[in-house]
Amino acid sequence: xxxxxxxxxxxxxxxxxxxxxxxxxxxxxxxxxxxxxxxxxxxxxxxxxxxxxxxxxxxxxxxxxxxxxxxxxxxxxxxxxxxxxxxxxxxxxxxxxxxxxxxxxxxxxxxxxxxxxxxxxxxxxxxxxxxxxxxxxxxxxxxxxxxxxxxxxxxxxxxxxxxxxxxxxxxxxxxxxxxxxxxxxxxxxxxxxxxxxxxxxxxxxxxxxxxxxxxxxxxxxxxxxxxxxxxxxxxxxxxxxxxxxxxxxxxxxxxxxxxxxxxxxxxxxxxxxxxxxxxxxxxxxxxxxxxxxxxxxxxxxxxxxxxxxxxxxxxxxxxxxxxxxxxxxxxxxxxxxxxxxxxxxxxxxxxxxxxxxxxxxxxxxxxxxxxxxxxxxxxxxxxxxxxxxxxxxxxxxxxxxxxxxxxxxxxxxxxxxxxxxxxxxxxxxxxxxxxxxxxxxxxxxxxxxxxxxxxxxxxxxxxxxxxxxxxx
Amino acid sequence: xxxxxxxxxxxxxxxxxxxxxxxxxxxxxxxxxxxxxxxxxxxxxxxxxxxxxxxxxxxxxxxxxxxxxxxxxxxxxxxxxxxxxxxxxxxxxxxxxxxxxxxxxxxxxxxxxxxxxxxxxxxxxxxxxxxxxxxxxxxxxxxxxxxxxxxxxxxxxxxxxxxxxxxxxxxxxxxxxxxxxxxxxxxxxxxxxxxxxxxxxxxxxxxxxxxxxxxxxxxxxxxxxxxxxxxxxxxxxxxxxxxxxxxxxxxxxxxxxxxxxxxxxxxxxxxxxxxxxxxxxxxxxxxxxxxxxxxxxxxxxxxxxxxxxxxxxxxxxxxxxxxxxxxxxxxxxxxxxxxxxxxxxxxxxxxxxxxxxxxxxxxxxxxxxxxxxxxxxxxxxxxxxxxxxxxxxxxxxxxxxxxxxxxxxxxxxxxxxxxxxxxxxxxxxxxxxxxxxxxxxxxxxxxxxxxxxxxxxxxxxxxxxxxxxxxx
Numbered sequence: 001x002x003x004x005x006x007x008x009x010x011x012x013x014x015x016x017x018x019x020x021x022x023x024x025x026x027x028x029x030x031x032x033x034x035x036x037x038x039x040x041x042x043x044x045x046x047x048x049x050x051x052x053x054x055x056x057x058x059x060x061x062x063x064x065x066x067x068x069x070x071x072x073x074x075x076x077x078x079x080x081x082x083x084x085x086x087x088x089x090x091x092x093x094x095x096x097x098x099x100x101x102x103x104x105x106x107x108x109x110x111x112x113x114x115x116x117x118x119x120x121x122x123x124x125x126x127x128x129x130x131x132x133x134x135x136x137x138x139x140x141x142x143x144x145x146x147x148x149x150x151x152x153x154x155x156x157x158x159x160x161x162x163x164x165x166x167x168x169x170x171x172x173x174x175x176x177x178x179x180x181x182x183x184x185x186x187x188x189x190x191x192x193x194x195x196x197x198x199x200x201x202x203x204x205x206x207x208x209x210x211x212x213x214x215x216x217x218x219x220x221x222x223x224x225x226x227x228x229x230x231x232x233x234x235x236x237x238x239x240x241x242x243x244x245x246x247x248x249x250x251x252x253x254x255x256x257x258x259x260x261x262x263x264x265x266x267x268x269x270x271x272x273x274x275x276x277x278x279x280x281x282x283x284x285x286x287x288x289x290x291x292x293x294x295x296x297x298x299x300x301x302x303x304x305x306x307x308x309x310x311x312x313x314x315x316x317x318x319x320x321x322x323x324x325x326x327x328x329x330x331x332x333x334x335x336x337x338x339x340x341x342x343x344x345x346x347x348x349x350x351x352x353x354x355x356x357x358x359x360x361x362x363x364x365x366x367x368x369x370x371x372x373x374x375x376x377x378x379x380x381x382x383x384x385x386x387x388x389x390x391x392x393x394x395x396x397x398x399x400x401x402x403x404x405x406x407x408x409x410x411x412x413x414x415x416x417x418x419x420x421x422x423x424x425x426x427x428x429x430x431x432x433x434x435x436x437x438x439x440x441x442x443x444x445x446x447x448x449x450x451x452x453x454x455x456x457x458x459x460x461x462x463x464x465x466x467x468x469x470x471x472x
Numbered sequence: 473x474x475x476x477x478x479x480x481x482x483x484x485x486x487x488x489x490x491x492x493x494x495x496x497x498x499x500x501x502x503x504x505x506x507x508x509x510x511x512x513x514x515x516x517x518x519x520x521x522x523x524x525x526x527x528x529x530x531x532x533x534x535x536x537x538x539x540x541x542x543x544x545x546x547x548x549x550x551x552x553x554x555x556x557x558x559x560x561x562x563x564x565x566x567x568x569x570x571x572x573x574x575x576x577x578x579x580x581x582x583x584x585x586x587x588x589x590x591x592x593x594x595x596x597x598x599x600x601x602x603x604x605x606x607x608x609x610x611x612x613x614x615x616x617x618x619x620x621x622x623x624x625x626x627x628x629x630x631x632x633x634x635x636x637x638x639x640x641x642x643x644x645x646x647x648x649x650x651x652x653x654x655x656x657x658x659x660x661x662x663x664x665x666x667x668x669x670x671x672x673x674x675x676x677x678x679x680x681x682x683x684x685x686x687x688x689x690x691x692x693x694x695x696x697x698x699x700x701x702x703x704x705x706x707x708x709x710x711x712x713x714x715x716x717x718x719x720x721x722x723x724x725x726x727x728x729x730x731x732x733x734x735x736x737x738x739x740x741x742x743x744x745x746x747x748x749x750x751x752x753x754x755x756x757x758x759x760x761x762x763x764x765x766x767x768x769x770x771x772x773x774x775x776x777x778x779x780x781x782x783x784x785x786x787x788x789x790x791x792x793x794x795x796x797x798x799x800x801x802x803x804x805x806x807x808x809x810x811x812x813x814x815x816x817x818x819x820x821x822x823x824x825x826x827x828x829x830x831x832x833x834x835x836x837x838x839x840x841x842x843x844x845x846x847x848x849x850x851x852x853x854x855x856x857x858x859x860x861x862x863x864x865x866x867x868x869x870x871x872x873x874x875x876x877x878x879x880x881x882x883x884x885x886x887x888x889x890x891x892x893x894x895x896x897x898x899x900x901x902x903x904x905x906x907x908x909x910x911x912x913x914x915x916x917x918x919x920x921x922x923x924x925x926x927x928x929x930x931x932x933x934x935x936x937x938x939x940x941x942x943x944x
Contacts, residue, residue, distance in 0.1 A: 034789040432791070
C-alpha cells in the first residue's frame with residue numbers, strides 16, 4: 001500500500017482557507033435543476049466546475065450538452081498500467097422550500113459549529129468539490145495521478161437523471177473504465193465511516209383528481225358532488241394498510257428477501273434508535289412494515305410515501321368550497337428486484353380501482369430508478385474501506401442505503417461497470433431539507449481518503465481492480 | 473288582500489330607465505369587504521345607500537359604525553296598527569378573482585340578454601336596490617307605507633359578519649319588530665319562484681398533522697417514520713365511509729329526519745339532474761349518502777367536505793421528501809338540530825382516535841353557524857308566497873337551501889324574531905363567480921312582489937304577523 005506523499009498533505013494543509021472559499025463559491029450558485037428559472041444557474045455551475053478542472057490540470061474538459069442540464073466531463077489518462085476509475089458526483093441541488101425554515105440564506109454558505117451550512121454543502125456539491133481538490137493536491141505536488149480518472153459531474157440527479165442514460169449511451173466510447181466510484185452517500189449514524197452496498201430504487205408518481213372546472217360553493221353543492229380532496233384522501237389511504245403494508249397488488253412480488261445473515265448484520269450495526277428519533281424530531285419512530293426493524297424498513301424493504309399533497313383553499317381562515325381538483329405526489333423506494341416501470345402499471349391500475357366515483361383520476365409516472373446491490377468484497381470496495389480506516393481511524397461499516405441514486409444502476413447496466421459508493425456526508429446533514437450541512441472534518445479528512453484510495457488503486461493492475469461485481 | 477294601487481305600477485313603469493341607471497350606480501362602487509384596500513369603497517357604498525334612503529323619505533337614516541364596515545340603518549314607523557318588518561340585505565360583494573374569467577369589467581355593469589351583468593348584480597346589491605325602489609314607489613305615490621319597516625343593510629356578509637352580532641346586541645332597542653325578511657337567496661332551478669325554508673349550519677375545522685420539525689429525505693428516513701401526509705389521508709378517509717356516510721360518532725344523532733311529506737315535496741320539485749350536473753361540470757353527480765336523493769343530500773342532510781388540503785412539495789417535478797407537516801380544512805354543513813360546537817368535540821375526539829401513531833395531530837375549531845328552519849306556514853311566509861304567485865304568475869316552491877347565512881340564525885337567536893327568506897336571484901346567477909348576473913325580469917317583477925307583500929302584511933295586525941316561528 002502506497003502512502004500519500006507528505007507533499008500532498010503539506011499542500012492540503014497550506015491551502016485549507018482557499019479551498020473553503022472555493023467550496024463556498026460553488027455553493028453560492030443556486031443550481032436547482034427542477035426549477036426552470038434556474039436553468040442559467042445550472043450553466044453557471046457547470047462552467048465554474050469546468051474552469052476549475054482545467055485549472056488543476058484535468059484534460060478533455062467539456063460542458064457537454066445532455067438534452068437537459070449539461071454533464072461536465074474531464075479526464076486524466078496518463079497511467080497506462082494502472083486501473084481507470086470513473087468518478088461520479090452531481091452539481092445540481094434540491095429546491096429550498098420551505099424557505100422560512102432556513103436559519104440563513106440557503107445559497108450564502110458559512111461555517112457554524114464545525115459544519116458548512118448551505119444548500120448542496122453535503123448533497124452533492126461538497127463531495128464533488130472534494131474530488132476536485134483531491135486531484136488538485138496530487139497534480140500540484142506530483143505532476144501526475146497514480147491512476148487514470150474520468151469525471152462525470154451530472155446536473156440532473158435531483159430531477160431523476162432523465163437525460164443521463166442517453167448521454168452515457170452516446171459517450172460509451174470515452175467512458176471505458178474498470179470501475180465507478182460514486183460519491184453521493186454518507187456515513188452511518190454517529191458519523192461512523194460507511195460504504196453503501198445497496199441503494200433503493202424509485203418510482204415517483206403524481207395522482208391528479210379533478211371534479212368540476214372551478215371550485216364549487218360547499219353549501220350549494222355539498223351533498224351532490226364527489227369532493228376531489230376527500231376522494232384523493234381515500235385513494236392515498238387505500239395505498240397502505242394501517243400497519244404500513246403497501247396494498248398495491250404485486251408490490252412485494254419481486255422483493256428479494258434479506259438473508260438471515262444480512263438481517264443479523266443489520267441488527268449488529270451501532271444503531272441508537274433514540275438518538276436517531278431525536279435527530280428526526282418525530283414523536284416516535286414507526287417501522288414501515290410489521291415484522292421488520294426500523295433499520296430493515298429503511299434499507300432492505302420498499303416504502304411508499306406521499307411527498308406532497310395539495311388542493312382547494314389553503315389560506316388563512318375559512319373558505320367554504322369544494323375544491324375543483326386535488327393532487328398528490330407519491331413515491332416508492334424500491335429494493336432488488338422490484339422494477340419501477342412494471343410497478344407503475346400496477347400502481348396506476350390500483351389507483352383507478354380504488355378511486356371513488358364522480359371524479360376523474362389520472363396518474364403520471366414522473367420517473368423511476370432501479371435498485372442496486374454492490375459487492376462489498378470487490379477490490380475497489382476493499383481499497384475504499386482501507387482508505388477510510390487509514391484516514392478516519394475507524395473501519396467502515398457496510399450499510400444498505402434507503403436512498404436512490406438512479407445513475408448508480410445505470411453505470412452498471414449501460415457501461416457494465418462495477419460500482420462502489422464512497423460517500424462522506426454526516427447522517428444528520430439535512431440533505432433535501434432546510435439548513436443542509438456538511439461536517440468540515442468529514443470534508444477535509446474525506447479528500448485525504450480519496451488521495452489515499454487513488455494511491456492504493458494505482459498500485460493494482462487494471463485486472464485486479466476489475467474483479468467482483470455489482471448486481472442491478 | 474289589498475292590491476297594489478295602480479299609481480305604484482304607473483310610477484314603476486315610468487321610472488324604469490332611471491331605476492336601472494341608479495342600480496348601475498350602486499354596482500359601480502367596488503365594495504369588496506374582504507379586501508382592506510376597498511375600505512373607502514365600502515364607506516362610499518354605505519353613504520350612497522343612506523343618501524338614497526333619505527331622498528325617498530325613510531327616517532333615522534344612519535351609516536352606523538359596527539366595528540368593521542358600517543351598517544346602514546333606516547326606518548319608517550308611521551303605521552301604528554300594522555306589523556313591523558325588519559328588512560335585511562347586504563351591500564358588500566365577493567372579490568372578483570379569477571379576474572381573467574370575466575367577459576367584461578366586473579364593476580362596469582351592462583345589460584345583456586335580459587340580464588344585468590356585474591359583481592353584486594344578484595348578491596346582494598340587486599336585491600337591496602329592489603327594496604329601496606319598492607319603498608320609493610309606494611312613498612312617492614301614496615306618501616306613506618302600509619306597514620312599519622326597519623332596514624338593516626350590512627357591509628360584512630361576505631366576510632363572515634364578524635361585527636353584526638355585536639351591532640344587533642347594541643341596537644336591540646331600535647330593532648323591535650314582528651318578523652325579519654331577508655332578501656339574499658334565489659329562485660329554484662329553471663328560475664322557479666321559491667321561498668327558502670331552511671339553511672344549513674356550519675362547523676369549520678382545521679386538522680394539523682406534524683411529524684418532524686423539517687421535511688425528511690424520503691430515502692434516508694422512509695420506512696422509519698410516519699408520514700404526516702399519509703397520516704392525514706388516513707384521517708380524512710376515516711371521516712366518511714365509502715358510501716359517504718359520516719363516521720364521526722354521534723354525527724347524525726341530532727339530525728331531525730325529513731318527514732315523508734317533505735321528502736315527497738322535494739321529489740316533486742322540477743329538478744333536472746342532468747342540467748344541474750352540466751352546470752357544475754362534474755363527470756357525474758354523487759349523492760352524499762346512501763338512501764337519499766341528490767336534492768335531499770343538498771338540503772335536508774348534513775355533509776362533510778375537505779375545503780383545502782396541503783403539505784410537502786407541491787411544485788413542478790419531483791422532490792423526494794417526507795413532509796414535516798400536513799393540513800386540511802374540513803367543514804360540515806349542519807341541519808336541524810345539529811349543534812356545531814357539540815359536534816366539534818366529537819369530531820376532535822374521533823380524529824384523535826383514528827390518527828396513526830408517530831405524528832402529532834391537533835384540530836382547530838375555525839367557526840360554527842347554527843342551522844335554521846323557517847316555518848313555511850308562518851303568516852309572513854304565506855303572504856310572501858301569495859305575493860310571489862300574484863306577481864310572477866306561479867306559486868313558489870319551498871326549498872331547503874344547502875348554504876349557510878349566519879346572520880339568519882342571528883336574527884332569530886339575538887332578537888327572537890321569525891325569519892322569512894324572500895330572494896329573487898336566478899339560480900344561474902354566478903354569485904361568488906365571474907360574470908355574475910341578475911335576470912332583469914326577476915328584478916323588475918320582484919320589486920312589485922315586495923310592494924305587494926307590504927300591502928298584504930299591512931292589512932294584518934301585528935299579532936297576526938307574529939304567529940308561527942323559526943327554529944334555530
